[in-house]
Amino acid sequence: MDIYWFELEVSGPITDVHVEALGENLSAAGGIDATVQAGERGGAVMFSRQAEDAVQAIVSAIEDLEAAGMTVAGVSEDRVTVDEIAQRAKVTAASVRYWIAGERGPGGFPEPKVARRRASLYSWAEVSAWLAAAKLGEVDHAAAETARASALIDAALVVRHGLRELPKHDRPLVAGIVA
């Protein structure tokens, strides 16, 4: 079984009671594989979950958070900073910045998923595919699978939330499209 890295976005407030309940549940179920970075305004829970496939990993993680009383708002694939890319590719951060700028390597480095002032976040699935194409690394197949599953399940969460907002008589119409 592979280990799947992903994050679940949680709506606030997240309290110590939630975090402790999650720790208790995961501990009883075989071990804690989540790290919570969330507070009054919500946040994220990072997972490194061993599972048969990415969908099972993500769906079981959502169930774990909801069992602990948290509200799950979204799913993100494994997203990495320049420093993490450097560590995984076994090069310096400066080398990665050259790849990003197109000053070294074959060019066409993936755009960040989240552009930030100091710590932009890149899709590891896209970056590992770029590294493999540039003969600088190998494709991380688990990351690619996680990226696909994350997009699908994130959309499912949007639909689930949207259904709750709809008048009852309209819900079966939308549910019928996705069923």
Added chain:
Amino acid sequence: MPAKEILAAIRELEVVGWRVQIASGQSHAYAKAYCPGGVDGCPPLTIYGTPKVPENEAAKIRRALARCEHGD
């Protein structure tokens, strides 16, 4: 006491100005870490003391550190 990998990652947080508050009493959470951004900073990071794979917990702590845009 958490595994050495986790303690090492916690030390890296402290070196760059994160405030690490050790949890009191018996709980799964070993500590809570606050970034230098204060109330406008990153959400608090809870560190479990007995994760399934300490190396993975340490990697997530470092991930929170790498993503933080507050402080020097």
